Each structure stands twice: as C-alpha cells, then as structure tokens.
Amino acid sequence: MYEIRFHGRGGQGAVMAAQTLAEAAVLQGFHAQAFPYFGAERRGAPVKAFTRIDEKRISLKSQIYKPDMLVILDGGLPDIEPIADGLRPEGKAVVNTTLRPEEYDLGISVDCVTVDATTIAYEKLKAPIVNTAILGAIAKADDIVSLDHVLQAIKDKFGEKLGERAGVLNAEAAKTAYDTCIEGRCKGERPLVQKATWLPPWEEIPPGTALPVANMGEVVVGPGSSWQNLTGTWRIQSPMYKKDKCVRCLRCWWSCPEGTIKRQEDDYMRWDYRYCKGCGVCANICPASAIEMKKGAREW
Amino acid sequence: MSEAKDITKLTLRDVPNKDYFLWGHGACPGCGVAIAVKNIMRILGPDTIVYVPASCLVVFAAQYPTSAFDVPYFFTAFENTGAVATGIKAAMRRKGKKAAVVGFAGDGGTFDIGLQALSGAADRNEDILYVCLDNEAYMNTGIQMSGATPFGAWTTTSPVGKVIKGKRRFKKDVDHIMAAHEPPYMATLSIAHFNDFVRKVERAKSIEGFRFLHVLTPCVPGWRSESSRTMEIAKLAVETGMWTLFEAVKGESSLTYKPSTMLPVTDYLKLQGRFAHMTVDDVNALQRWLCMKWWVHYKDQVEAPPCKLYETERPVAHDGDPLHGV
Secondary structure, three states: OOEEEEEEEEOHHHHHHHHHHHHHHOOOOOOEEEEHHHHHHHHOEEEEEEEEEEEOOOOOOOOOOOOOEEEEEEOOHHHOOOOOOOOOOOOOOEEOOOHHHOOOOOOOOOEEEOOOHHHHHHHHHHOOOOOHHHHHHHHOOOOOHHHHHHHHHHHHHHHHOOOOHHHHHHHHHHHHHHHHHHEEEOOOOOOOOOOOOOOOOHOOOOOOOOOOOEEEEOOEEEEOHHHHOHHHHHOEEEEEEEEHHOOOOOOOHHHHHOOOOEEOOOOOOOOOOOOOHHHHHHHHOOOOOOOOEEEEOOOO | OOOOOOHHHHOHHHHHOOEEEEHHHHOOOOOHHHHHHHHHHHOOOOEEEOOOOHHHHHHHHHOOOOOOOOOEEEEEOOOHHHHHHHHHHHHHHHHOOOEEEEEEEEEEEEEOOOOOHHHHHHHHHOEEEEEEOOOOOOOOOOOOOOOOOOOOEEEOOEOOOOOEEEEOOOOOOOOHHHOOOOEEEEEEOOOHHHHHHHHHHHHHOOOOOOOOEEEEEOHHHHHOOOHHHHHHHHHHHHHOOOOEEEEEEEEEEEEOOOOOOOOOOOHHOOOOOOOOOHHHHHHHHHHHHOOOOHHHHHOOOOOOOOOEEEEEOOOOOOOOOOOEEE
8 A cells, every 4th residue: 555645735735636646546547545634724724635545445544644655735844843754764755845855854864856846836827836746746756656647637637627728737737847856865854843732531631611721741721822823834925014114003903813913012013923824914904005925934 | 991081982093902812823814703803802801701602713713722812711512602601691690700701603603503592692681792703604614605695605505506606595684683682782893994893892892781793704715815805805895885884772773884985896796706606697686785785774874776776676596496485
C-alpha cells in the first residue's frame, strides 16, 4: 500500500489534489481512496488530505499517520506544525517552495522534490491555487502514477467541474511543474515538536461544565485562553499602516474581526501581527487610504 | 464612558477599549460574525455570561478546553437559546449575582430551530439579551438553506439547476414575529452602520426584560464574497433595502436610519457569488419585492414605491416538489 498525506491551507485545493491523484491511480489500474481531515478551523488554517493507493481493494479507513509521501502545498507550514511527523525515512516529500531541496528544512532528511507552484499557478491560472501544479511534481517524485495519467485525471476532474478550458489550463500547470521541479534531498535539522495539548481522560475533567482559567502544564485553558492560537500564520497578505495618513476615525479598529488592531491612548493604531489573518477589511474600510495590503506574511 | 452621556448621541468613539472576545479564534478571515460579537462584547463589558447554541461561533470561538470569550461561557444544543439563557439568568438571580446574560444564536438557531424557545422567552419577558447573528444560511455545517436565506441565493440545499435556480421564497420576517411579542426592546443592526450599532446595543444593555437584537453578518465562504468586502457588503445591504434598520420598544417601531436614495439591488448582488446565476426575471422579482418592502417600511417618508410595481404580483414559484400544494 502506498500512502500520501497532503498538507495545505484551506482554499489551496489540497482536497481536490488528493482526489485527483486517486483518480489518476485508478486510471492506471490501481485501487485508490481519497478523503480530507475535517478540523474545526476555517479558511487559511492548516488542513490535511489523504490518498491511499493499492493493487487490491483497500479496506483501511483511518487517517494516514506514517505516509510514504508527504505533499506540502505551502512551504511555510513546517514553521507552524511538525507536519513531517511520521514520514517514513525511505519516504519522499514534494514541497511548494522557491528554495532548492538542499536548502529546505523539513525536519526529516528524505528525497525531496521542490517546485515553485505558486508562480506557476499565477502564470497559468491567475490565482494562487497550487493543487494542480503540485500534482505534476508528484508524478516526477515517484513513478507510482505516470504523468500522462495525472494529466488525464486533471482534465477529467477539473474539466467536469469548471469547464473544459480550466481542465486544459490546469493540466498545463501540472506539465510545467513536472518540467521545472528540482529533485534532491532536503535537510532534517528542525526539531519535530508536537504542540502541547490538555486532553485528560474523562475521569479527570473537573465536575460540572464550568472551567476556570487554569494552567495545565504548558497549556492555559478556560475563558480567554484562545490567545495561544497564533492565527497570524494563516496570513498571505499583510496590512501596512501609514500613521501620517491616519485620520483616527477608528473604523479599522471597529471592523477588525480578530481584534488585532489595538487602539492607542491617542486613538492611533498599532497592529498585533501575531493574530492578523490578512483579510483586508481594514484596508477596504479606511477612508484615508492609510492602510495598504501587501503580498506575503510581513510585519512593520 | 461617562454615565451621563445621552445614548442617542453615542458614537464609535464611546466604545470601551477593552476586549472580552479575544484574538486567536479560528474564524475565516473577514468574518462578519466575529466583528459583530467582538463589538457587542466590548459594549456589554465584563459582567456578562455568554450562551451560544450550535453555530459557527461555538466552533471557532470556544472549543473545550480553550475559549475566546474572556467571560463565563456556556454551550448546549441547537434549539434552546431562549430556554438556556432563561435558566442561567434564574441561577444568577437565585445566587444574588448581577450579570447580564446574552445568547448569541445564528439565523438557523433563531429563524427555524430555536424559534419556539425564543418565542417562549420573549413571552415570559425574561431578563436576557438575545442576539441573532444572521448570515442567511446554516454556514457551520456547509451552507444549507435556512428561513433567513434571501430569494434567489444559492445554497447546497437550494442549488442552481436548469429550471429552478436558487431559493424560491423570500426571507422570513422574523423581526415582525418578534415585534408581535412586544418585547421591551428589539432592534435590527448592521455592522457597517457603527454609530447606530453602538446606540442600539447600549440601549439594549440599559433596559430590563427581554431584548432582541438582529445583526446582519456577511459570511465570506457562504456568500462567495471577497474577505476584504465584508463591511462594504453589509453597508450595501442597507443602502439597497435588503436590510432595514429600525428599533421597536414594546411593539412601537421607529426607524433609525433611512438611506437617502435606494440603490439598485444589483449593486449588492454582484459582489456575491451566491447570486451569480440570477436571471433577469429573478432580479426583477427581487427588486419589486424590495421596492414594496421599502415603501411599507419608509411609508412616512416616501410617497410612492421607488420603482414600478406590477399590478398583479406574479406568484412566486414553489421549490419544485411536484406534489407541492396537492
């Protein structure tokens, strides 16, 4: 059995990529399954999807904990989560990044293919939807599925859903990725540390439903403890504040869904980029053009 | 804030600069619900107990054991916001504690599933604040149609087919259902009309008895809109008549804001992918309905409907069930 785990962000198309890869495997004559992991978090949050490929019928239905291949749709994800956890030492990794494999630190040193799928997606599709480009790189990384079957699966699946032209463009993106991706071996210097959680057995949960603010080892639980979730890592564009243009109308402060815009004593603003998700509401509502959205997760 | 300040003169500047709905929650970027809840919590302050039924808010704000609410928070099932808030208030009364109890329900939990508990609480005139965060569908479970979904909108249970495109009925008027209960205070709010918003929440905070606030909260994935346009869409909803701002004290309603001119509804529709399929006939049907609504709502200020109405209204088609009405 060959198991592939996809890591991406909500909206990048990790689920579609997993499904398309499974279809390509079926076209090649294998049995395959594909399914996403449903977390509670929303757009921009890290998401997972899985594909299993086998010569015989697959009856296993669990998540994939020890993948043979890791597909990373956003090269920055290892900074947030230990996503390489469980990857077999003889496994492979496919990463969307501008770096070369030897420069990329995954946490486990394995055979790695890097591809600048974001640039390819912008060129071919005019949108940062990287799932089809990454499929081309998967075909390069391992011959479990051939490029022809991947391209056919993309044309079928995307063509059916978004129209024939979209199918062809997406297949082109995959072909470009297949031609331009770089093979090598990535670094394994980063420690893989699981995020601390507090999930006691039910007998140890405090009686009743009221949970006071409490420090449970490394985790704080109870009212107001959400600050431990640094949602700023979801950001793909960042607001830049120009204080000299600010008219102190407080509209951005009012309309920030995260509360990352801090109102100062003098009614000027300060940004807490640790939590900013980069939605752009503040830049859109500002009457004085004092906030500008810039590409990438940046801070000022 | 100085206590002496007249509530009708409050502005954005008077909102306390202390958050009780904290950062680090998992809402989508540009979430309208998060904007509404954050600002309501700023105004209500620390002596508040929050109850949330099944909705996006419970999933993104408070997953055991963490919570984004910096105040006591409670969650049970979908249909009982009115009942549970009543119970919490009763417990506080019994313990001799002064605390405002607020229930944040979604439109599904208000219009459809929670209507009986809401009606009961309003009927008993319980001393609670009920906030309906209306994003016009069951967004938490993946965009299913609710009674709040507007005419023509796509959802997964009002899909776009060859014959029937989107929802075939108009939005349920839950505000008039609530006004008929004659509660001490009720109001409709828009996150984009912030001064109006501040005044209404402050007013609701100052009154005893059952209070109902109805907020329109644009939903980025469910409305198929851009995350940066949340406030713009909320503003256009009011300017096109899709959303009307009023308040009612013991059933006596009064307008709080009237747009100077009525913008065509297409200004609102074109920013949202859920209306992208709408035919000219459907847009006209919606526009006619809005003109009628505008005329009824602003009767004292408008002499005639702002656009031509057909003399006999074309009946609105049913959902496509061949046995419908048999």
